Amino acid sequence: MLRGLDISDMLIIDRLELGFQPGLNVLTGETGAGKSILLDSLGFVLGWRGRADLVRQGAAQGEVTAWFDLPADHPAHAVLEEAGLPAGNELILRRINSADGRKTAWVNDRRCSGEVLRALSETLVELHGQHDDRGLLNPRGHRAILDDFAGNGPKRDKVRQSWSALAAARKAAAVAEAEREAIRAEEEFLRHAVAELDKLDPQEGEEAALDTKRRLMQGAEKIRSDVVNAYEMMGQEGAERHLSDALRWLDGAAARAEGALEAPMAALNRAMIELDEAMSGVADAIDAMSFNPIELEEAEERLFAIRALARKHNVSPDDLAGFAGTLRTKLDALDAGEAAQAALEAAVHDAERAYDAAAEALTAARTKAASKLDKAVSAELAPLKMERAVFATQITEEVAGPDGRDAVSFTVATNPGAPAGPLGKIASGGELSRFLLALKVCLTQGQSGLTLIFDEIDRGVGGATADAVGRRLKSLAADGQVLVVTHSPQVAALGGHHWRVAKGVAKGMTTSTVTPLSPPERVDEVARMLSGDTITDAARAAAEALLAG
Known part of the structure; x- marks a missing residue:
């Protein structure tokens, strides 16, 4: 769980110290106020590949520090152990970007590479947004997502082991045959x-x-x-x-x-x-x-x-x-080669049968899990005002490999009778947001210790639909931590913790600030989101009503 973020000299941020809490954390502000910069900074300290020009103009270097709570059973401990880094109940990541582009990173005050940061980030944070291709919108990852949902790890490991054994048997047979052919040529x-x-x-x-x-x-x-x-x-x-x-x-x-x-x-x-x-x-x-x-x-x-x-x-x-x-x-060897080659070919046949059995078992488990996931997502779509939409997990056969012979793709049809297609191509902006949210709610059941970040996932929706999105986010955050960058007053009103991002100019320098809001300040911020720059009494009353739930 993300507990704090310290940012210095990054883009238009001079210095920010933020403390986050469990539950639903919302960040609001005008467009261009710097909300995306917070995500860029967090992505930077997590080792994500992003924009290069992060250092604030005139500064020698930019620095970001993030610290996380780390329970004893958190998967990040395995990454730390493999990298030979110290571990405890707190994880501190620090990364510096110099003005000339050089980057240096530390984990718990020990130097490390960007690869280690990225490996840790996969166990710590998930970022989702309408244009996110790191997770749910990337078809290449759908098979792994389905396997994680189904708990197919042991079956997938068995397929991988069978594939390795098959590859080794095929190689041994091919090498022996090549050697026999070479000997036969000079017999x-x-x-x-x-x-x-x-x-x-x-x-x-x-x-x-x-x-x-x-x-x-x-x-x-x-x-x-x-x-x-x-x-x-x-x-x-x-x-x-x-x-x-x-x-x-x-x-x-x-x-x-x-x-x-x-x-x-x-x-x-x-x-x-x-x-x-x-x-x-x-x-x-x-x-x-x-x-x-x-x-x-x-x-x-x-x-x-x-x-x-x-x-x-x-x-x-x-x-x-x-x-x-x-x-x-x-x-x-040539004289005895026929018998030896027959034995090697028999080993290949046995390995093929073992792989086929493991792959078929994995396919069956994936098919069963796909049906379960489709039903679960459909149940989540109804509260999000998409009860007529259809989500389907398609499983097709592909060339056999270490992960089986199944290609998995998440498809949607937004209206009955409409053709189904890839998740990221069929749904509109607002529909996509809700599909992603419904899917994420289903996929994170039973998980803990992960911080979920939704970047304007409520864009394109409003009114009752925005309220439904906010309530699913709040439900998703009940047993964990969710950070939401939002322009929706309905979503912002449901947050357990609220920060306002604002941009200002002082001494000719533009800077961005992030301020935790008190209850009265939240009323004003939600009212601003409802009515714009001029906060009316009606807007304030509506904001109070939203915050009251």
């Missing part, structure tokens, strides 16, 4: 490549090992003969024989040498041991250098085959095994 290549790779069966690290082996075998041909010659020089016909002969001669002379040959003989024995080890190592090397020429040819052929296949598929030789696995996986 011949895949089968040939896998067969070629399987036949060669390259192993990780094999290319490097073959290259090393090949180089060793190629080098062995050149050095093996030298190594064999060296081995022969160390053997029985070479160093080994000479060392053995030397030890045998020294051993024969050792007994007569008085120990002088012991050290040389020990050294020769060690030399014989080292020679034996050297000969053993050389023999092993000779064995390692022994190879079959066919083995070298086979190693070269396999090495060249691995390298050629790697170049063909543009991968490294060590990656050939993994590449073969990747191609094999694609083939397996």
